[in-house]
Amino acid sequence: MLLRSPRVAIAAAASELDISPAELEECAREPIHVPGSVQPHGALITVREDDLRIAQASENTQALVGVDARALVGRPLRALLDPASWGPLERALGRPSLRKESPLPMRFAGLALTATMHRSEGLVVIELEAPGPPEEERIAGALELVLERLGGARSVLDLLGIVTSELKALTGYDRVMIYRFHEDGHGEVVVEEREAEMEPYLGLHYPASDIPPQARRLYKKNPIRCIRDVEARDAQIVPEENPRTGRPLDLSDAWLRSVSPVHVQYLRNMGARASMSISIVREGELFGLVACHHRVPRLLGPATRGMCVVLGRMVSLQVEVLAQHEATEQKLRASRRAQRYVEQVTQGLGAAGKRAPATGDAERGLLGQVEALSGFVEATGVAVVDEQNVATAGVTPAREQVLGIVAWLREVMAEPIYATDALGEELPEARALAPVASGLLVTSFSPGARTLLMWFRPEVERTVTWGGDPRKPLTRDPMTMRLAPRRSFEVWRQTVKGRAEPWKPWEIEAASALRAAVAAIVLGQAAELARLASDLRAALRTRDDFLTVASHELRTPIATLRLTLDGLERAVSRAEGGLRPAEALPRIEMAQRQVERTASLVDQLLDVSKLSSGKLALSFSEMDLGGLVRRVAERHLLPAAAAGCTMEVHAEPGVVGQWDEGRLDQVVTNLLTNAIKYGAGKPVTIEVTAGRGEAEIVVKDRGIGIPVEAQARIFERFERAVPTSHYGGFGLGLWIVKQFVEQMGGRVSVDSTEGRGATFTVRLPLVRRVRHEEEGQGVAGA
Structure with missing residues (x-):
């Protein structure tokens, strides 16, 4: 669809403003991501991950922790931390990704601080702040x-x-x-x-x-x-x-x-x-x-x-x-409106065909239906143009003017739908037509735009209220010659001419639906309407399922977090001389786990959103599959022990391939978490092998198993093989596993007998298979 929208490029923007393109370019080049400094209410240090020595420090460390920044550089991080802070930090660094939104309590140089961490270009960045206020x-x-x-x-x-x-x-x-x-x-x-x-x-x-x-x-x-x-x-x-x-x-x-x-x-x-x-x-x-x-x-x-x-x-x-x-509802309304008009237009086309069978072509038949088409969208005029004829209804440009617009459209239309609310900005010769045709919506019915259906709208003078004069968004400081923002945000009103009311999404959808119907004449409109209605009902069900499950699942960790914090507050108020770290740290770690669980649930929902919209970006690199599986298993030793599970990993050496390490980590994590959850008290085994051009990961538990009738649907969204009241979760984990594995060119399967456990097998190509869909999905190549 070709939708014309002005002021999208810097040069176009500058033409609207009292500043030059060079000044806009200068503003756009300001390296705001590398300022070389930090806000002074916290301090920043960077650490080399290989030896955990401090590489950089902000100069305010003296004020915050009592140690000069230059004295910190080169020192081991461990030497500055309280022993009780080292374990949580070491565990955090062992994760594939650091959660910046999950603060970590830390005693640094003898002071109680809160740390947040992330990785940047080979360094771990640690930001130190005073603990948060009581509220x-x-x-x-x-x-x-x-x-x-x-x-x-x-x-x-x-x-x-x-x-x-x-x-x-x-x-x-x-x-x-x-x-x-x-x-x-x-x-x-x-x-x-x-x-x-x-x-x-x-x-x-x-x-x-x-x-x-x-x-x-x-x-x-x-x-x-x-x-x-x-x-x-x-x-x-x-x-x-x-x-x-x-x-x-x-x-x-x-x-x-x-x-x-x-x-x-x-x-x-x-x-x-x-x-x-x-x-x-x-x-x-x-x-x-x-x-x-x-x-x-x-x-x-x-x-x-x-x-x-x-x-x-x-x-x-x-x-x-x-x-x-909202988009689905708009499509449904457009489809219903199109269906009514298509029935009317199609009846006319059929009658015209009987009168003139030699020229009963559907596109030419539109010429006789121009009156019926005038009310299809909110327009004041309509024209149907083929290679030899022009038919109009309502208020339109003159015949020669319409043909001039058509000649231009046949040069610029790359897609079958074109819409603009400012034709004069796209075609300067049409500026004089603003009282009749500032707005133009066009649908083409054949290659080369031989037959066009055109709707017109007049200009509507309107006032846009700006926060300050938009023509002067930047000024130049006369002393420093640096660019600076405008000083006034007083209301500034602009009268806009040469523009019509913008075409609404439903109108563009309706024009597209009409094009499809007329091009085929006998299009299954009833079937299409039923499909759209089904899509709407499915969207509503998915939304309601999402809200119900998300409300339940997010409420649990948040309620636990609230109870933990309430208990900590009461303990602080009772303690004389301050709460001892040995008493506070377990409770803080409990709160931390609940925050991490909430963040994990939200991340899972974000993965669903990216997968559903086709926006998931994969990053392929060469990696050792056995090493990844061992790291995931090590992270789950404590949860497995708490569930009474023993865990064994059998990995062949040298199983190396091109995969997305982060997503594969999630795949193994989801499968292993399920094995521990549903196989509590029983052993769990993980195997990594290679053969016939494929790597294979097998996760086996001896738990409750999966009924045969449920095995076909457990890889679908919001599907569960067990009651939600017994086991928490969104019912998304295995769906995400299947999507990630298939994105990497692999497949996943399950073999289970109810009451005897389940075996999940992931097969991945050792040599990366380039998928045809990758260009459309934005998947990053190796």
């Missing part, structure tokens, strides 16, 4: 109620309104608003909660240049961004260069990453001293942004930020579910 416990307990409210949303806008009001209540920021991005990249404030004395931003539009491309990439990569105080002095990193790369340290994933001077000034101009942003991502693209502003310095503690990350992911998932539901 962290209240906020964590309230998350369950927020998730329940989100589950009640019935539209995307309803969902965003709930998120805004709940986040303001939970976090205490003065203003919480949500930008929703338009197709041309500019943002609009669609919901807002604020203190009564603050200026409202609801309904204001902001130019795309307010959030340049590199900032949008960071928002997609890093789901949350917190700025404690725009007036604080940043702490430089010593040395600035990553010793592994010789380049400045990449801080894309760092909580503490310092702030671009342009953005600092932007926030000052808006009267904000502190801010937090949460990304809303749909189908891999930035759908919107939750923006929280405060007039004095403010920072949420690490645990609460982690909860906001989880909330942001849940909102992204729910936006996807609701948007798909």
Whole structure:
């Protein structure tokens, strides 16, 4: 489908603004991911993973932990940690991925701190902050109620309104608003909660240049961004260069990453001293942004930020579910509307065919049905044009003008549907036609656009309200000559001419449905309508299943977390002279496990979303399968022991192939977790072998087994072979296993006898098979 949208390129954007393309390019090139410094409310160190020695440190470590940054570089990390902190840190480093949203209690240089970790270009980045304030416990307990409210949303806008009001209540920021991005990249404030004395931003539009491309990439990569105080002095990193790369340290994933001077000034101009942003991502693209502003310095503690990350992911998932539901309803309405008109038009085509059998072609028959087609979409005129004739109804351009537009369309139409609300911007010769044809929706019925159906709309003068003059989004500081954001956000109204009302998605869907129907004449419209209705019912069932299961599964770890934190609070209040670490650490670790379980459940739902939308990206590399299986088994020794299971691993040496290590880790983890869960008290064995061009992983338990009638469906979404009341889970694990394995060119099967255990077998090609679907799925090659 060819949809024309202006101002999508930098050059096009500059033509609309009082700035040059070079200035926009300069703003877009600012390396905000490698600032060489951090915000000063926390300290950052990097550690070489091979010897766990400190490679870099922020210069404020002296103020935070009492040790100079240069004295830290080169020292073993273990020498600075309390012995009780070393074990949890070592276990965290043993995981394939580090959860930045899962804070780790740590005593560093004798001080109680909270650490978050991630990997960056061969180093482990550790960010150290003071523990969160007491209200962290209240906020964590309230998350369950927020998730329940989100589950009640019935539209995307309803969902965003709930998120805004709940986040303001939970976090205490003065203003919480949500930008929703338009197709041309500019943002609009669609919901807002604020203190009564603050200026409202609801309904204001902001130019795309307010959030340049590199900032949008960071928002997609890093789901949350917190700025404690725009007036604080940043702490430089010593040395600035990553010793592994010789380049400045990449801080894309760092909580503490310092702030671009342009953005600092932007926030000052808006009267904000502190801010937090949460990304809303749909189908891999930035759908919107939750923006929280405060007039004095403010920072949420690490645990609460982690909860906001989880909330942001849940909102992204729910936006996807609701948007798909709305799209399905639009398709259904369009299909019904198309069916009514197709019946009318088809009857006319049949009559025309009887009168003139030699020229009873369906496309030419449309010429006689132009009156019936005039009300098909919300248009003021319609034209049907073939190679020799023009038929019109309603208010349209003159015949020669229509033919001029058709000649241009036959050159530019690459797809059978074309839509624009500003024809004069696409075809300058059509600007004079704005009172009749600013809007144009076209469907082509044959190669080369020989037969076209065209709907017209007149221009509608309208006012767009901007937060400041969009023609001047940037200025240049006369003293430093650096680019700076505009200083005024006063309401600026723009009168837009030469534009019609945009074509609605259902109108474009209806035109596409009509094209398909007319092209075939006798199209199974009833069958298509039934299929769409079935899709809608299935989407509703999937949504309801998701909400029911997600509410149940997420409530359990959150309730446990709340009880643990309540108990810890009571113990602290009773303790004289402070709670001893030996008493506190087990409870903190229990809370940590529940946070990790919640994050794991959300990650599982994100995998489902990516798989369902075809957005899963695989990264193939050469790896030792036996080594991976042993690492997964080692991570499960404690859970297996707790379940009374012994575990044996038999792996042939040298089983090496090209696979996605992270996804394969999830496959083995899911199978092994199931074996321990359903085979409690019995031995579990894992075998890795190779032969006939394939690697084979076999996970065998001697537990409850799987009934024969259930074996065919356990690899489907939300399918369970056991009662939910006895065993928790979404019913997604085996579906995810099957999808991941098939994405890597393999297959998975099960052999089980009820009451005697189950054996799951994964077969993977030793030589990578390139799938035809990879280009469409964005799978990264080796």
